[in-house]
Amino acid sequence: MYPDDKELLHLFRQPETREQAFTGIIKKYQEKLYWHIRRMVVDHDDTHDVLQNMFIKVWNALDNFREDSQLYTWLYRIATNESLTFLEQQKKRSAVSLSDVESNLSNKIMADRHFDSNKLEWKLQLAIQQLPEKQRIVFNLRYYDEMPYEEMSRVLETSEGALKASYHHAVKKIEDFIRNH
Amino acid sequence: MTENSSDIWMEVPRSNVYTVPEWYFDTLPGHIMSHIRFSATLQTPQQTPYQVPTGYFDALSSRILSQVHLQAGASQQTVAGNKEVYQELQQLAPLLNTISKQPVFSIPENYFEVQLQMPVTVADTSTLRTLRVVRKVNSWLRYSAAAVVAGIMVTAAFVFTDNGGPAGNTSGNSTVKTGKSLDVKKEVSVLSEDEIVNYLSTHPSTADVSTSVTSVSPDIQHIVNDISEEEIRQYLKENSDPGEGLAKGI
Numbered sequence: 001m002y003p004d005d006k007e008l009l010h011l012f013r014q015p016e017t018r019e020q021a022f023t024g025i026i027k028k029y030q031e032k033l034y035w036h037i038r039r040m041v042v043d044h045d046d047t048h049d050v051l052q053n054m055f056i057k058v059w060n061a062l063d064n065f066r067e068d069s070q071l072y073t074w075l076y077r078i079a080t081n082e083s084l085t086f087l088e089q090q091k092k093r094s095a096v097s098l099s100d101v102e103s104n105l106s107n108k109i110m111a112d113r114h115f116d117s118n119k120l121e122w123k124l125q126l127a128i129q130q131l132p133e134k135q136r137i138v139f140n141l142r143y144y145d146e147m148p149y150e151e152m153s154r155v156l157e158t159s160e161g162a163l164k165a166s167y168h169h170a171v172k173k174i175e176d177f178i179r180n181h
Numbered sequence: 182m183t184e185n186s187s188d189i190w191m192e193v194p195r196s197n198v199y200t201v202p203e204w205y206f207d208t209l210p211g212h213i214m215s216h217i218r219f220s221a222t223l224q225t226p227q228q229t230p231y232q233v234p235t236g237y238f239d240a241l242s243s244r245i246l247s248q249v250h251l252q253a254g255a256s257q258q259t260v261a262g263n264k265e266v267y268q269e270l271q272q273l274a275p276l277l278n279t280i281s282k283q284p285v286f287s288i289p290e291n292y293f294e295v296q297l298q299m300p301v302t303v304a305d306t307s308t309l310r311t312l313r314v315v316r317k318v319n320s321w322l323r324y325s326a327a328a329v330v331a332g333i334m335v336t337a338a339f340v341f342t343d344n345g346g347p348a349g350n351t352s353g354n355s356t357v358k359t360g361k362s363l364d365v366k367k368e369v370s371v372l373s374e375d376e377i378v379n380y381l382s383t384h385p386s387t388a389d390v391s392t393s394v395t396s397v398s399p400d401i402q403h404i405v406n407d408i409s410e411e412e413i414r415q416y417l418k419e420n421s422d423p424g425e426g427l428a429k430g431i
Contacts, residue, residue, distance in 0.1 A: 112285075121280050121281050122285055143270070144282055
């Protein structure tokens, strides 16, 4: 069991327990954030880079974190932004179209040593990569992280109605993809 | 002795002492044949009009088991997870509720135990700040380098095309050179920083100048070293709130 976020933030603000508290924050949220990023960028090494950069940014900005929002929400927002930035950089660096980036992500999925095209869970991963980036984020947060729309609205700074519509579109597209592949 | 025995056998009546059910022998062939036909039916595969996909029965048990696991996983997730999410998906696309949510991607063994300790073990403030500052400094250096190169180009154009003759020099040749110098200045002045940076990255010889400026310029390093933590924090605060930006407006 990890201390609650308030306690961790309190400890972080004390110089003598700063690192210990930050270690606690990493340990508490690393897996959730890792999988959130991994589902966006697919490759493990890329995920590791994004996650590490993200936590370094958190270290730098945590002193200024006002507890208006939950730490968890704030961390998800940073992870999402870092993932999107990473994907944007990839697009610019390779000067390829969006569809090329998506097919590149699909190729990465198929390159996984456990990939099995007959298994629904892998088909689902391929289907997710066909979604536009923002629908992909909404789908992942709702489907995998089971995040309430209200909370997602705070993470993505978007109205709940828009998020619901986005999720519904994403689900329909994924269902179609799975049925037709 | 032999004769006596024969006599005895002669005296034994030849009638059958055993009885059989009435009509036994009449129905026996029918019984036997039906038994034979029945046995044959058991031994040969039964012909049916239905077709089964090749290998269907070979894979059936494993398919059933995987479905059982999936269902078990899905129901466990539902219990543990958010029922609202499950019910919403049940209405939208029930198929997705049957898919396991367990991560399918492979990660290095003990990744979470080992790898992510790293930022904390190096999380002494100086290292982390250095990482962050280096990135910012790099962009300052890039602009500084671009400015330096632009300056060099302007100066070189001025020096090599204009000998700095007095204003009264009215030779036609000098006038032409001065005219060239002014053109270069004018050209450079209208360039944006992005264009200059782009030019540097596509022309290795000039890019080398920027690299050398970046790597050896002690003045710039000195300036950077002189920046206080507070100023860096303030700069970071003003320029990058990591929790804001891209995700907004999804």
